[in-house]
Amino acid sequence: AQKVTQAQTEISVVEKEDVTLDCVYETRDTTYYLFWYKQPPSGELVFLIRRNSFDEQNEISGRYSWNFQKSTSSFNFTITASQVVDSAVYFCALSWQEYGNKLVFGAGTILRVKS
Amino acid sequence: AAGVIQSPRHLIKEKRETATLKCYPIPRHDTVYWYQQGPGQDPQFLISFYEKMQSDKGSIPDRFSAQQFSDYHSELNMSSLELGDSALYFCASSLPLMHGYTFGSGTRLTVV
Numbered sequence: 001a002q003k004v005t006q007a008q009t010e011i012s013v014v015e016k017e018d019v020t021l022d023c024v025y026e027t028r029d030t031t032y033y034l035f036w037y038k039q040p041p042s043g044e045l046v047f048l049i050r051r052n053s054f055d056e057q058n059e060i061s062g063r064y065s066w067n068f069q070k071s072t073s074s075f076n077f078t079i080t081a082s083q084v085v086d087s088a089v090y091f092c093a094l095s096w097q098e099y100g101n102k103l104v105f106g107a108g109t110i111l112r113v114k115s
Numbered sequence: 116a117a118g119v120i121q122s123p124r125h126l127i128k129e130k131r132e133t134a135t136l137k138c139y140p141i142p143r144h145d146t147v148y149w150y151q152q153g154p155g156q157d158p159q160f161l162i163s164f165y166e167k168m169q170s171d172k173g174s175i176p177d178r179f180s181a182q183q184f185s186d187y188h189s190e191l192n193m194s195s196l197e198l199g200d201s202a203l204y205f206c207a208s209s210l211p212l213m214h215g216y217t218f219g220s221g222t223r224l225t226v227v
Contacts, residue, residue, distance in 0.1 A: 044220045045158070047217065
């Protein structure tokens, strides 16, 4: 079965703190794709990153970084020096077919950043 | 850059009415997907189209149907609306191998 688990339902931090959002996935396929999306209160889904299963390099984009570890089936997301504008729901998602892929989402983590 | 366009942004319907949601994918994207996100839930896959043919189907109610037209836009038709159909409906489009997977801004459907 294909599954994504985001065990943290809600996280609250104070501005400028670092925060890590956990994502654990399950799939039997060797070729799969992992995504992170941000959903602010306005409701749209904002793409953050896409990673395929053959690329285990960690990635940094500004204050965002991602740690992909196939050995533990995890794809964690860290925000450094959090800001109030980072407050949103963050979804981790998995896709595993070559064409016509659908995304399976985790339940999401609500991040609240207080000033 | 062009994005995925969904219309309308908001829709209010009464129970048992019919609703039609439209999606215009990014040009040259060959696959369109529909998702439903209930309040406090994660998005759930409904259906997808590859080159105008249905390619995959999720937990889409029989009351719902969808199609993709020759100009690649897609429509999600929902009949006999129920209160539980109130949700955000997202359309997404992509290139092969999941490149450029992009969501539209969504249509918020409220059934009263």
